Amino acid sequence: MPHPMSARFGRLLIAVAGLALAGPTVAEDSPAVGLPLEEQIQVCAACHGADGNSPQPGTPSLAGQPALTITNQMIYFRERLRQNDLMTPMARGLSDAEIQALAAWYADQPLETPDEEPDAELMGKGQELANQHRCASCHRADFSGHEQMPRLAHQREDYLEQAMLAYREHTRGGPDTTMIEVMREISDDEIQALAHYLAHWEE
Amino acid sequence: MLTLPSSRPTLSHLALAISAAGLLTLPLLATSASAEEQQPAWAQGRSAELAESPLAPHATPLTVTAPDDIPIDDLRMPDGFNAEIWAHGMSGARMMALGDEGTVFVGTRGIGRVYAVTDNGDERQHVIVAEGLTQPNGVAFKDGSLYVAAINRILRYDDIETALANGEVPEPEELTEAFGLPDDQHHGWKFLAFGPDDRLYIPVGAPCNGCEVDPDTHASIHSFAADGSDMRVEAHGVRNSVGFDFHPETGELWFTDNNQDWVGEHGPNDELNRLSESGANFGFPYCHGLGVIDPALGDASSCDGVDLPAATFDPHSAPLGMRFYTGEMFPEEYRNAIFIARRGSWNRSLSAGYDVQVAKIAENGERAGLSPFMVGFLDASENTFSGRPVDVLQMPDGALLVSDEQNGAIYRISYTTPDYVE
Numbered sequence: 001m002p003h004p005m006s007a008r009f010g011r012l013l014i015a016v017a018g019l020a021l022a023g024p025t026v027a028e029d030s031p032a033v034g035l036p037l038e039e040q041i042q043v044c045a046a047c048h049g050a051d052g053n054s055p056q057p058g059t060p061s062l063a064g065q066p067a068l069t070i071t072n073q074m075i076y077f078r079e080r081l082r083q084n085d086l087m088t089p090m091a092r093g094l095s096d097a098e099i100q101a102l103a104a105w106y107a108d109q110p111l112e113t114p115d116e117e118p119d120a121e122l123m124g125k126g127q128e129l130a131n132q133h134r135c136a137s138c139h140r141a142d143f144s145g146h147e148q149m150p151r152l153a154h155q156r157e158d159y160l161e162q163a164m165l166a167y168r169e170h171t172r173g174g175p176d177t178t179m180i181e182v183m184r185e186i187s188d189d190e191i192q193a194l195a196h197y198l199a200h201w202e203e
Numbered sequence: 204m205l206t207l208p209s210s211r212p213t214l215s216h217l218a219l220a221i222s223a224a225g226l227l228t229l230p231l232l233a234t235s236a237s238a239e240e241q242q243p244a245w246a247q248g249r250s251a252e253l254a255e256s257p258l259a260p261h262a263t264p265l266t267v268t269a270p271d272d273i274p275i276d277d278l279r280m281p282d283g284f285n286a287e288i289w290a291h292g293m294s295g296a297r298m299m300a301l302g303d304e305g306t307v308f309v310g311t312r313g314i315g316r317v318y319a320v321t322d323n324g325d326e327r328q329h330v331i332v333a334e335g336l337t338q339p340n341g342v343a344f345k346d347g348s349l350y351v352a353a354i355n356r357i358l359r360y361d362d363i364e365t366a367l368a369n370g371e372v373p374e375p376e377e378l379t380e381a382f383g384l385p386d387d388q389h390h391g392w393k394f395l396a397f398g399p400d401d402r403l404y405i406p407v408g409a410p411c412n413g414c415e416v417d418p419d420t421h422a423s424i425h426s427f428a429a430d431g432s433d434m435r436v437e438a439h440g441v442r443n444s445v446g447f448d449f450h451p452e453t454g455e456l457w458f459t460d461n462n463q464d465w466v467g468e469h470g471p472n473d474e475l476n477r478l479s480e481s482g483a484n485f486g487f488p489y490c491h492g493l494g495v496i497d498p499a500l501g502d503a504s505s506c507d508g509v510d511l512p513a514a515t516f517d518p519h520s521a522p523l524g525m526r527f528y529t530g531e532m533f534p535e536e537y538r539n540a541i542f543i544a545r546r547g548s549w550n551r552s553l554s555a556g557y558d559v560q561v562a563k564i565a566e567n568g569e570r571a572g573l574s575p576f577m578v579g580f581l582d583a584s585e586n587t588f589s590g591r592p593v594d595v596l597q598m599p600d601g602a603l604l605v606s607d608e609q610n611g612a613i614y615r616i617s618y619t620t621p622d623y624v625e
Contacts, residue, residue, distance in 0.1 A: 068262070075265040080335040081315050096266040096294070133241065134254065148262045175313040175338065177388050178243035185241070 029093030037101055043090070044102070052109040060159045064111035069150040070103035072176075082174040111154050118200035126197020129190055133182060135198075143201055148176070157199035164191045244389045247412040248465040260549045263591075265314050267294045268610040274589040275614065277579040282621050283534075286577065289604060289615035290327040293318045296606045296613060298394060298446075298524055299596040300342040300349070304364040307596065307613070308349055309606065312338040312392055317351055319367055320613065332360065332372050340445070341395030343403065345429060352393040352405060355379070355386035357431065381431025385410070385420055390443045394524075399454045402426040402435075406458070408443035413463045413488050415500065422487050424458065424478075438478050440485040440509065446524040446594065451539055453568065455479065457513070459522040459543060462491050468551040471495040472515035473522050475543065475562055475571060483510045492518075513564075514571040519548035520556030524594025524606070532601025533618045539564065542576060542603060544592035557581040557588045559595060559605055577605065577616065 032040040041050075044062070048054050052063030062070060076082035078091035078099070091099075130136065130143075138149045145151035152160065166172035167183040168191070183191075242249070245260050270291050278286045295311035296318065302308065309318040309329075317333040333339060333351060341352030349360040358375035360366075366373045382405070385391070390408025398404050409422040416422045424438040424447070437456065447458035456478040462471045471492030476485055489497050489505035493515055496505045516522050525543040540563045547557035559577035564570070580590035591609040598604060603616040 072262075072265055075314070079315050081313075081337075100266060137255065138259070175315065178245075181243050182241055 028089065030090050032090065033093040033098070037105065040098070040102060041105065047086075052106045053112045054156055054159070057156075057158050058162055059156070060163075061111055061154075061156055062106040063109035064144070064154075065103075065106060065151050066145045066147055066149070067100070067103040067107040068147045069145055070106055071099055072148050073174075074099045074103070076174045082172070111151070113154050114157070114200055118202075119196060122193050122196040123200065125190075125193040126195075129194050130197060133186075133194075135194075138178075142203065143198055152198040153201040155199060157195045160195035160198055161191055164194065245412075245464070248463065250465065253465065258550055258552070261588075263295060263313055263608055264611075265294055266611075267292050268612065273607075273610050273612050274580065277589050278577055278614070279579045280577050280616065283618050283624075284577075284616055285619065286605075286614045286616050289613045290320045290329060291610070291612040293320070293329050293613070294611040295608055296611050297593040297608050298340055298342050299594050299604060299606055299613070300344045300395075301596060301598070302344050302349070302364045303347065304368075305599070306364050306367060307604065308332070308342045308344060309613070310340045310342040310351065311608075312340055315339065317342060317349075319363070321367065330367065330372075332363070332367075333358070333375070338392040340392040341405070343395035343397055345397050345401075345403075350378075350395055350403065350429075351375070352395045354388060354391040354393070357382045357384070378431050382427060383431070383434075384425075387421075392445070394445050394447065396447060396449075397429075398426065398456065399449050400426075401429065402433075403429055404437065404447065404456065406441060406444040406447075408441075408445075409487060412465065413442075413497065413500070415488060418484075424456070435481065437481050438476075438483055438485060440487045440490075441476075442487040442491075446522070446543070448526045448541065450564075450568075451527050451529045457525070457527075457541060459525055460485065460487075460512075461521055461523075462518065463488075463497075464519065464550040466491070466495075466498070468518065468553075470518050472512070472518050473520055474512035475514040475516070475522065475525075475541070475573070476510065477513045477569065479510065479569075484508060485510050513569060514562055514573050516545065516560070516573065517548070517555035519550040521546040521548060522556075522560070524596075525562075526595050526597055528597055528603070530597050530601025530603075533603075534620075536563070537561065541571065542595040543573075544595050544605060546591045546593050546608065547581065547588055552586075554581055554583075554586055554588060557591060559592050580607075 032043040047056050047059045048062050052061060054061040074091050077084055077087040080088055139152050140146050143153035164183055167179040168186055273288055275288050293309055295314040296309045298310040300308045307320040315334055315336045316331050317339050318329045319332045320327050320329045336353040337355050339351050339353040343350040347362050349363045351358045357378040359378055360373050360375050363373055385407055387410035389410045393405055396404050404426045406424045407421050409416050418439045419436055422441055423436050424441055426435050426437050441460050443461045444458045447456055449456055458476050460474040460476055462473050486509040489501040490509045493511055494506045522543050522545050525541050528537050528540050528542060540561050543560045545556035545558050548555045557580040558575055560573050561576040562571040562573050581588050590607045592605050593608045594606045596604040605614045
């Protein structure tokens with residue numbers, strides 16, 4: 001099938017369907033669409049750090065994430081299946097292949113370990129909670145993640161906390177409801193301990 | 204002992220023998236209520252002994268497979284049949300419906316899209332009709348309109364093929380309130396098909412792996428007038444049907460049903476059922492497969508009055524979309540047989556399914572015998588798979604389309620009489 005032509009046709013219909021289904025939102029392409037990979041990475045770097053280690057509170061590090069984790073979340077943003085006012089405009093119009101190339105690059109970047117000393121009490125409580133909730137059964141024993149399940153070890157603590165709260169409060173949507181079930185009825189203190197433990201995880 | 208036709212007679216007989224002897228002592232429901240609540244939906248019913256089990260649903264790719272990487276060469280069929288890639292690039296392609304002008308509409312789950320595939324005679328093109336929906340699995344076509352069923356919405360796109368020909372998509376009519384269906388995520392993705400009575404048939408799965416349900420709202424197949432009025436419950440005790448069709452001569456509803464996870468790797472069997480009478484009961488959650496009494500919720504009388512399957516499949520093999528074959532292209536033996544796509548298992552160590560089966564109906568019209576029709580996606584020696592068939596669709600020329608959710612592709616199976624046949 002003649003690819004460029006069908007892509008243009010598809011784009012037109014997406015815009016029309018978007019109008020019909022989602023109100024006045026007109027789909028505009030991400031500034032990263034069509035750029036070479038190294039320039040796309042610079043677009044992401046503004047928030048996620050030049051090497052995928054995020055310097056920005058509330059913004060996740062992408063370095064060392066499984067490629068499928070990044071791919072799936074980017075597609076959820078692109079398809080407006082995960083509501084996020086910052087990321088959906090960044091993902092609109094990116095092709096599957098562009099997203100997969102970005103994901104593969106970030107998966108290969110080393111994730112830095114946090115500088116500060118962990119709090120022993122929070123670490124103990126967090127470990128107990130991680131066992132109790134069987135986090136390792138999906139996220140792996142070293143919390144390095146696997147396929148669509150993200151790496152948790154050494155992720156930014158503030159981001160982990162924010163993500164778990166959003167799952168509990170049902171404000172983080174998306175087709176995969178697994179974490180909403182897991183986070184049901186968990187307390188703020190427990191989330192804080194889990195986030196601290198995972199951010200500072202040591203073998 | 205009953206002897207029913209089955210693709211795996213030894214397994215189904217084993218399940219019968221076990222249940223008849225009352226020896227079905229499987230670890231079940233040993234977890235505490237709170238731990239149960241905090242598990243992912245797919246892990247409901249997993250016993251404490253199996254807490255470290257590596258079994259979990261296989262993630263469905265949200266991306267497309269490049270045409271050169273689509274595993275078409277893996278496929279094997281009986282002599283004379285040939286499979287080709289008919290369309291590709293529709294990530295997550297699942298249920299299919301045929302428009303009057305030949306458009307094939309395709310539903311999805313995770314990617315949230317509905318596609319329209321058109322054929323100009325030489326090649327196929329596709330466009331995205333809808334996006335951002337919550338698992339719009341069900342598609343049906345009637346009187347120029349496309350009906351779409353997402354988990355939480357029913358939409359109707361009028362005169363859609365006319366609009367598509369002009370490069371447009373019509374604004375959908377929102378029928379969600381008129382149908383008033385539950386919007387549970389768990390088993391909430393819906394199949395759609397119009398019956399010979401012009402009513403729209405919609406299953407509502409159990410909102411759980413195994414649990415007691417309100418028999419009038421869940422684990423049932425409903426029918427409606429096309430505008431969502433006049434609801435009837437056609438079948439009860441159906442855990443999660445994601446495919447059905449109507450017998451070309453009797454008009455009877457035949458449907459697939461996916462049975463419970465975590466009860467056992469080798470049971471209960473998945474089902475092909477025949478609805479002989481509106482309102483019949485198919486057993487869930489008390490009686491599974493060929494009369495397996497639920498170890499937690501059932502008792503000795505649980506299978507009394509239950510309609511048993513017309514045929515059974517390997518446990519957990521996930522028979523989904525199915526269609527009766529009425530075309531002229533395939534040999535006579537396939538007339539009024541049912542082609543059934545099996546998406547393939549996750550809740551057993553040795554995988555099963557990932558193929559298309561054919562069910563040939565017995566002379567009494569009540570039972571069916573299964574045999575493999577399109578195989579090769581499952582590599583049994585490596586316990587790996589390369590594709591996941593979800594639906595089948597007969598085309599006007601008698602060819603059979605098969606959708607592959609894993610690769611975002613649709614295959615066309617055609618038949619040419621082999622040279623050696625006179």
